[in-house]
Amino acid sequence: MINTTNEGSKLYLYSITSVAILGGLLFGYDTAVISGAEKGLEAFFLSASDFQYNKVMHGITSSSALIGCVLGGAISGIFASRLGRRNSLRLAAVLFFLSALGSYYPEVLFFEYGKPNMDLLIAFNLYRVLGGIGVGLASAVCPMYIAEIAPSNIRGTLVSCNQFAIIFGMLVVYFVNFLIMGDHQNPIILKDAAGVLSVSAESDMWTVYEGWRYMFGSEAFPAAFFGLLLFFVPKTPRYLVLIQQDEKAYSILEKINGKTKAQEILNDIKATAHEKTEKIFTYGVAVIVIGILLSVFQQAIGINAVLYYAPRIFENAGAEGGGMMQTVIMGIVNIVFTLVAIFTVDRFGRKPLLIIGSIGMAVGAFAVAMCDSMAIKGILPVLSVIVYAAFFMMSWGPICWVLI
Numbered sequence: 001m002i003n004t005t006n007e008g009s010k011l012y013l014y015s016i017t018s019v020a021i022l023g024g025l026l027f028g029y030d031t032a033v034i035s036g037a038e039k040g041l042e043a044f045f046l047s048a049s050d051f052q053y054n055k056v057m058h059g060i061t062s063s064s065a066l067i068g069c070v071l072g073g074a075i076s077g078i079f080a081s082r083l084g085r086r087n088s089l090r091l092a093a094v095l096f097f098l099s100a101l102g103s104y105y106p107e108v109l110f111f112e113y114g115k116p117n118m119d120l121l122i123a124f125n126l127y128r129v130l131g132g133i134g135v136g137l138a139s140a141v142c143p144m145y146i147a148e149i150a151p152s153n154i155r156g157t158l159v160s161c162n163q164f165a166i167i168f169g170m171l172v173v174y175f176v177n178f179l180i181m182g183d184h185q186n187p188i189i190l191k192d193a194a195g196v197l198s199v200s201a202e203s204d205m206w207t208v209y210e211g212w213r214y215m216f217g218s219e220a221f222p223a224a225f226f227g228l229l230l231f232f233v234p235k236t237p238r239y240l241v242l243i244q245q246d247e248k249a250y251s252i253l254e255k256i257n258g259k260t261k262a263q264e265i266l267n268d269i270k271a272t273a274h275e276k277t278e279k280i281f282t283y284g285v286a287v288i289v290i291g292i293l294l295s296v297f298q299q300a301i302g303i304n305a306v307l308y309y310a311p312r313i314f315e316n317a318g319a320e321g322g323g324m325m326q327t328v329i330m331g332i333v334n335i336v337f338t339l340v341a342i343f344t345v346d347r348f349g350r351k352p353l354l355i356i357g358s359i360g361m362a363v364g365a366f367a368v369a370m371c372d373s374m375a376i377k378g379i380l381p382v383l384s385v386i387v388y389a390a391f392f393m394m395s396w397g398p399i400c401w402v403l404i
Helices: 010-032 034-046 055-082 085-104 118-149 152-181 205-217 220-232 237-242 246-257 259-272 285-300 303-316 320-348 350-373 379-393 396-403
Strands: 189-191 197-199
Touching (some): 010 034, 010 085, 010 152, 010 220, 010 246, 010 303, 034 055, 034 152, 034 189, 034 197, 034 303, 034 320, 055 085, 055 118, 055 303, 085 118, 085 205, 085 220, 118 152, 118 237, 152 303, 237 246, 237 259, 246 259, 285 303, 303 320, 303 379, 320 379, 350 379, 350 396
């Protein structure tokens, strides 16, 4: 039983927002799980008997979840309005869970286990698209839920926690992939004179047929936990007002804000809930274009290549152990520099941090290119990649969303 006072219950507020923030963690988890699994997955489909798996196919397979992200993001507003914020998050949890199980065992019901073919490749990609739809929903609805639940004085902080949870989810899955891999080694991919790929007979076959399954399947546990916890959180007061359930909205506001402020906040919600959305060009075309370009540059800046292929990049740079440990270290550095951004953005400003981050990323990327051109292996290229990622996490990663 929640003990409320005239100030409301902080415990109740933090409990329900923590559940929504878990959706951000799953966002990061689903996005980065491919990093540890993609090389074993490539080797698995290279052994297909009815088609020749190639780099283009592997690129599509590795990024197929992004197709779902686009779909999920596009429909998130409709689902949030029709189903409500809480039910939309429940749907996202179901999609995360189904994607995890389907990616772990794509042969279920229709295909022979461990026998890759084109139909199985399509089925696997469809399961990844499902997870991507969950990511798209969570990316929009989690911060919406938090913003509509949290009091205005701490709303920004709690929404920022959702962004932090995304990066933390990536670190978690980097560590999980590292534990699953254990003493096993990534498969050895060979390329002949014609550019045809094959798997070396000396490869660790556990990583080819089993390892990647456990990595994808591990997401089922946090997804199920997320879905279970969502049965214990309320609908948002704003959504309840929209569906004419003012008494329930007041009850939730009273638990969070106390009796003194609950009615005042409810009146504010009722005054704005049914207003028409302002015209898109209220603040001028230039502002809209800049906002769009910020989002475009955030994605085009190249960070996704690092997040998706970190172990392979580190392995090619000469790191030991298949690059898994270095990926975990990068995840820890990413967390630290995300915190740097959160705690310094108000002091230094958004624009200076974006400029500093861009310079740092340029230095890191240039160092990686120089190491590659001069065939330098070992600690220098590894550090250069980590520097690149760290400067992204203290600038373009979290701050772009604040500006938009």
